[in-house]
Amino acid sequence: MTSNAKFKGRPTNPLAIAGELHAWLTEDCRSNDILIDEMRSTSRFIDLSLTGVRGPLWWCFRDLVSTKGFSMNVRIVLVLLQVWSGVLVSGLATARDGLPSRPNILFIYADDHSPKTVSCYEDGYATDNYTDWACDYIRGEGRDPDQPWYLWLCYGAIHTPTTPADRHQGLLKEQTAELPPGIFGPRLGKPSYLQETQVWEPAGDGGAVFRGTKRTHTAWMQQVHECLMAVDEGVGRLLETLRETGQLENTLVVYSSDQGYANGEHGMRQKVAPYEATYSSPFIVSMPGSLPAGKFCRHTVNAPDVIVTFFALAGLELPWKMHGRDFTPLLLDPENASWERPTLYTHVGQDYGSNVTRAIAGEKEAVHANVPYYAALRHEDMKYVRYLTGSEGEELYDLKIDPDELTNLARDPRYQDRLEKYRALWMQELQMADAAYLEHLPPLLESNKMHLFLLVGQLGQFAERPWNEFKKEVDRAHRELPQRVPHTAVVRSESLQHQGDQVHFDAESYRQLGRRYAHAYLKLVGR
Incomplete structure (x- = not known):
């Protein structure tokens, strides 16, 4: 299957840029407001946004499209853009690592996320190296200058270990990050697994620290955004190279990420959960003269939609059944086009x-x-x-x-x-x-019914007044309740002291008991 792709009659070069784990918050594509502040510091992304259409994309590189037993990793979305280059759609090749490469196709990507160097390549900061190679390729190095080209550039800097370039380290040390709403809960009615993914704890200064390392939330956000600065500079250099070489108007530039990433939202510092922060990616499509400039599209699309849409723009028939929808109308009229289709x-x-x-x-x-x-x-x-x-x-x-x-x-x-x-x-x-x-598919959990939570307090345990057999039996019955009655917890009384009568707790013990009740309740409701 080959194509000499043209957009509005012109040969078109696709440039696909991906920033791994680039959360939507660092380049907000959820609203029409372009946010500029010291913490985000993404002026070149704003430049790209002002030349094209942006909006939220719902995909994850682990998402899949399945047809009659076959499955497709949606990272293939970017691979399939090579149909614009007029070559056979198959395989991956990298022009820099000695593997066989195809004419006018360059893939720049390293899977080891090494911050300073890319193994087997050359010294320097990986993000800068990637940008250098990409700009050389755009200028004509290693390709046929008379044919359309395809470039996939994947920046891994934001991914762990999230190491900024030396020139950017510490630039945001005076900036403070706001804590996301809900970073500590409570999470009444939310899934129970959020107890396992809760990694942020309150700090004495009103902030948050990462469980284990005790690193502050602000320090982590400074690190992430300092990492993004080199990616932002790289995007700017790519756009400037396209302008210098006269290729900006016949290059389709697509920027996105492999998935979202929560930086405190829902108490998480991870991906894959079903929430905006953990899944949604920025999505910017730019081609001056062919697509509207500086527009925002509020509708969501997903990875299968991207595949189908770029096949349509390339004028190609789908080679097999696909489940996406062609959202070309949204690219051509992002603010007014009708779109009633759901995003799965x-x-x-x-x-x-x-x-x-x-x-x-x-x-x-x-x-x-x-x-x-x-x-x-x-x-x-x-x-x-x-x-x-x-x-x-x-x-x-x-x-x-x-x-x-x-x-x-x-x-x-x-x-x-x-x-x-x-x-x-x-x-x-x-x-x-x-x-x-x-x-x-298992049956639905009865989640839409309100639950009655039951907290049972343990009898006081005082050395001066040991339990008799009757009290021991009562205690055994209490401790077995959580196994028999849903949404039940037992609040233990170890180490609590009496007020001198060997019956009632003293004031400090009552305060401690209250804290234990609160902890047990929050655990039951999913905090």
Whole structure:
């Protein structure tokens, strides 16, 4: 399958840029406001945004498109852009590492995330090296200057170990990061696994520290954004090179990330959970003269949509059945085009194809990074999440009034009609995607019913007055309650002191007992 791709009659060069773990917050594509402040410091991204269309993209490099048992990693989205280069769509090749390369195709990517150097390449800061190689290629090095070209540039700087360039280290040390709403909870009605993914603790100064290292949230955000500075400079150099060589107007520039990343949202510092922070990616598409400039699109799209859309723009027929939708109307008229199609996205860890079905059928674990496998739906201003393991209840969010997803509305009687609507739409989308695991889907957890939480206090334990057999039996019955009665916890009384009567606790012990009750309650409700 080959193509001599042209956009509006002109030969077109696709330039796909990816910033691994580039969270939407550092380049906010959720609203029409372009945010400029010292912590973000992304002026070249703003330059790119002002030349094109930006909006939220829902994908993860572990997401998958499955058709009749086949599966496709959505990182192939970027690979498929090479159809614009007029060459066969197949394989990966890198022009810099000695592997066989194809004419007018260059992939720049290292999977080791090394901050200073890229193994087997050359000294220097990897982000700068990548940009140098890309600019050389745009200027004509190593390719046929008379043919369209394709360049995929993947920056890994933001990914762990998140090491800024020497010139940027410490530049943001005077800046303070605001704590995300909900970093400490409480999380009434939220999934129980959020207890396992909670990694931030309150600090004495009103801030937050990372559990284990005790590094502050502000220090971490300074590090992330100092790392982003070199990526931002790289994007600026790429755009300037396109201008210098007269190729800006016939180059389709696409910037995105492999997935989102939470930096404190929902208490997390990780990816893959179904929330805006952990999944949504920035998405900017620019081609001056062919696409509108400086526009924002509020509609969401996903990875299969990107594949189908770029096939359509290249004038190619789909080689096999795909589940995406062509969103070309959104690129051409991002603010006014009608788009009534929902966005489906999934988390299935590192499983693909039949392995996903095996996991949902219970033949293997269906959890990755402490997050159970799920499928979720974005439509209009609502989000619906259903976990494929049956271990957690449904989630429903109104993103217009609750953009931080702090309040799960699945139990709210006022939202039951909408819950039914999006539950049905979720099933419809998965059926259209030929999801083979649906026949193994466990029944819904009874999550929309309000729970009564029961806290049982242990009898006082005083050395001067040992328990008799009757009190020991009562204590055994209390301690067995959590195994018999859902949403129940026992509050222990070890080390508490009496006030001198060998019956009642003293004042300090009552305060300590109250703290134990609070801790037990917050654990029950999912904080």
